[in-house]
Amino acid sequence: MTTAKPTVWGIGGTRAMRVHWTLLELGVDYEMHAILTRSPGTQTDEFARLNPKRKIPVLCHGPLVLTESAAIVSYLTDTFPAPEGFFVPSDAAQRARLNEWSYFVMTELDAHSLYLIRRHDGLKEIYGEAPEAVASAREYFLKQVNAMADKVDAAGKFLMGEGFSTADIIFMSCLDWAMMYEFPLPQALMNYHARVAKRPVYQKAMRLNYPELYTDDF
Template sequence: MNKKEIILWGVGTSRTIRPIWVAEELGLSYKVKPIGPRTGETQTDAFTKINPKQKVPLLQDGDFCISESPAICRYLINQYGLAENITAPACAQEKAREDEWLSFIYGELDETSLYVIRRHEALAAIYGEAPNAITAAKSYFQKHISVAENRLKDRKFLIQNKFGVADIFLTTCLIWAEGSQIELSNILTEYLSNMTERSGYKRARIKNNQKL
């Protein structure tokens, strides 16, 4: 493999679009390997060799491999610098604030809320039906999304009032929430509309939605 070649493995989910979107905002040259999380392709010996977790998304940058969408997005920005379209905090306190938001979005909105809903609705054949868990997860999401809503009452973006990785994560969760029939406030709906009008998002969506 060309050591400068960047490959992003995985398409079709809210998690796989995140690093693709970052790469688009940074204007990077990269390839997308369109495999899905449940197509069997992540279970092959070849893929398991580069990612023993057998999960997507996965980043390959030459001989370096890393999984988990927060880590991938962070790496791309740290390794390849900033662009006009996306920024990252410069000082320790601002970096900590962004880490706080990323942890909150990924932990409370993605894993604890939206993925629980997905497991017991779209993936009920695998994980079983659990209507009470779905109801509780939706309530949990509504409770915690209010934190982001309050943050966005007087600003366009989550951090420094500039577009960054935290906005990518929040946007993908809001899209996911709408797909799960969770009602969003006017503030969040307007924010989502602005984020999805970005050309970087539109390009990333096309690549993330390609056929497996």
């Protein structure tokens, strides 16, 4: 493994939150280019060489450049030692269960629902207005989270049981996003959210990733 310090490009927004939160959970010392989404910082040649999609977040670690938040958090837990209580899969079945949660959130909740709403409602001047698709995505999101509520409840304290994992980080980032859109989440998910939100590292990551929401020092 390289001894170089990791560097994160990007701050603000759901996907960058996942990366900062994971790094803070692992206690990794890292550098940051605090560029915002769609800001001039994403339009430089230097950034385009790292991520031709011109999106955040990007992680650079030695020669490795990664541009997908779920791949980044998985790489980080495979690379840096995790503190006690942090769940890292140790066999194929555990990895598959963690992936199952992560892919569910990344595809059904993030890409198919929340990001569709974001693009065709909040960012309609860029991506085009599509009210029917937005309404359908809202309905779809609720169907998905309601279908999974009992499973979240049955999972225990966190999605993988007693140990907190990157699946929780990815899931929480989408629950925060859904709450911002005022989705009526099932009680089991509200309970889960309240439980995870008590984590001091979550609060630290929120303050780091969304400095505009917090004016007091921390």
